[in-house]
Amino acid sequence: MIDTARIRQEFPILSRQVHGKSLVYLDNAATTQKPRQVIAALTRYYSQYNANIHRGIHALAEEATAAYEAVRVQAAQFLGAASEREIVFTRNATESINLFAYTWGRAHLTAGDQILLTEMEHHANLVPWQLVAKATGATLAFIPLTADGQLELKALDQLLSARTKVVALTHMSNVLGTVNPVAEIARKAHAQGAVVLIDAAQSAPHLPINVQQLGGDVLVLSAHKMLGPTGVGVLWARQALLESMEPFLGGGEMISDVQLTSSTWNEVPWKFEAGTPNISGVIAFGEALAYLQRLGMPEVAAHEQQLTRYAIAQLQQLGHLTIYGPTQPGVARGSAVSFNLDGLHPHDVGTVLDAEGVAVRAGHHCAKPLMRRLGVPATVRASFYLYNTPAEVDRLIAALKIVRAFFNRPSRIHA
Ligand code: PLP
Numbered sequence: 001m002i003d004t005a006r007i008r009q010e011f012p013i014l015s016r017q018v019h020g021k022s023l024v025y026l027d028n029a030a031t032t033q034k035p036r037q038v039i040a041a042l043t044r045y046y047s048q049y050n051a052n053i054h055r056g057i058h059a060l061a062e063e064a065t066a067a068y069e070a071v072r073v074q075a076a077q078f079l080g081a082a083s084e085r086e087i088v089f090t091r092n093a094t095e096s097i098n099l100f101a102y103t104w105g106r107a108h109l110t111a112g113d114q115i116l117l118t119e120m121e122h123h124a125n126l127v128p129w130q131l132v133a134k135a136t137g138a139t140l141a142f143i144p145l146t147a148d149g150q151l152e153l154k155a156l157d158q159l160l161s162a163r164t165k166v167v168a169l170t171h172m173s174n175v176l177g178t179v180n181p182v183a184e185i186a187r188k189a190h191a192q193g194a195v196v197l198i199d200a201a202q203s204a205p206h207l208p209i210n211v212q213q214l215g216g217d218v219l220v221l222s223a224h225k226m227l228g229p230t231g232v233g234v235l236w237a238r239q240a241l242l243e244s245m246e247p248f249l250g251g252g253e254m255i256s257d258v259q260l261t262s263s264t265w266n267e268v269p270w271k272f273e274a275g276t277p278n279i280s281g282v283i284a285f286g287e288a289l290a291y292l293q294r295l296g297m298p299e300v301a302a303h304e305q306q307l308t309r310y311a312i313a314q315l316q317q318l319g320h321l322t323i324y325g326p327t328q329p330g331v332a333r334g335s336a337v338s339f340n341l342d343g344l345h346p347h348d349v350g351t352v353l354d355a356e357g358v359a360v361r362a363g364h365h366c367a368k369p370l371m372r373r374l375g376v377p378a379t380v381r382a383s384f385y386l387y388n389t390p391a392e393v394d395r396l397i398a399a400l401k402i403v404r405a406f407f408n409r410p411s412r413i414h415a
Helices: 004-009 038-049 058-079 091-107 125-136 153-159 182-191 239-244 279-295 297-318 346-354 368-374 390-407
Strands: 089-091 114-116 138-142 162-169 197-198 220-223 231-235 255-258 263-265 320-323 337-339 362-363 377-381
Touching: 038 058, 038 279, 038 346, 058 089, 058 279, 058 320, 091 125, 091 162, 091 197, 091 220, 091 231, 091 320, 091 377, 114 297, 138 153, 153 182, 162 182, 182 197, 220 362, 231 239, 279 297, 297 337, 297 390, 337 346, 346 362, 346 377, 346 390
Parallel strands: 114 138, 114 162, 162 197, 197 220
Antiparallel strands: 089 231, 220 231, 255 263, 320 337, 337 377, 362 377
């Protein structure tokens, strides 16, 4: 069981006031708040052992290198990777996807090949593939959605063929909360010889992740969505796959030798980490991973499932709204809950909620094709994390009642 009262004391920001009200932070799918341990790791690095890594022979450089590389081992363990050599540090999930789409995509895709995505992808898992499709002549295809925001798996069997060279999909939708059956999809994709990329930006913060069980070939995440700092992402890929890929960015660190007109590459994963990385960020990400591991990802998931069920029930009770994504009790879903109040624009709802101290996201959530599929320009999204409580769900519901009262004022209706 997650002890939210104790946990909340470790997140300084959660005790601040917004517009004179105590903050209710429900925008965790965008980014999560940071515990003291993560903030302290940043300060400790800059105040005690700030140095560039891999290059120096002095004590500070050795300490910084050891701390940075230790997080690679930690990340490999967190994900169940076969080796830390399979962990590439990037800036974020977006860069991880771009890295793979660019290097692997341009080397392997040709005209007539198919890139299979889904209709619920974040722009980060759409646009890089559009770019590589344009460059190679490969075509894009999409697994459609059911009415309740799940993948239409029947269509998958029709879409998959020997032409399908890569299947890239989100593990958990940042809008709908849907948890996709990636292991089953990966099995089917592999049977056709396709490579599978799993976008775990939304799942890795919330669910136990084991890359072997998920069965993909590549998995990406962003540290800032799982208690870590901004500016750090992970690309996990099977070592043989990484070794087969050309570098993404060229520069210092990623080379073995450099001549004036040619170079040879460093071993993986350093071949993909050109230039000075986000050293402090990676080290602080290690504290975030340790924090999550201390709590236990199954406990984190159980807490959020309970809270999400409660939130959905309370929203349904409020009525006169549409919830997008699965709401049936037996269906696996994450803690992002998107909805619209009848007759009200999500931005108006978000603005009044903010005035009540409740931080949610209102917009297209970087998933414009999904918004079109849902037939709405935008939604309100409340997304929960390990420090959120049922009392905060109650604050959300109370604030939504204030939204309704505000916009139903006779003066506005008759204006
Ligand atoms: N994929 C999904 C499903 C996301 O929700 C996000 C961010 O919201 C991303 C990718 C991109 O993450 P980042 O902006 O940290 O690269």
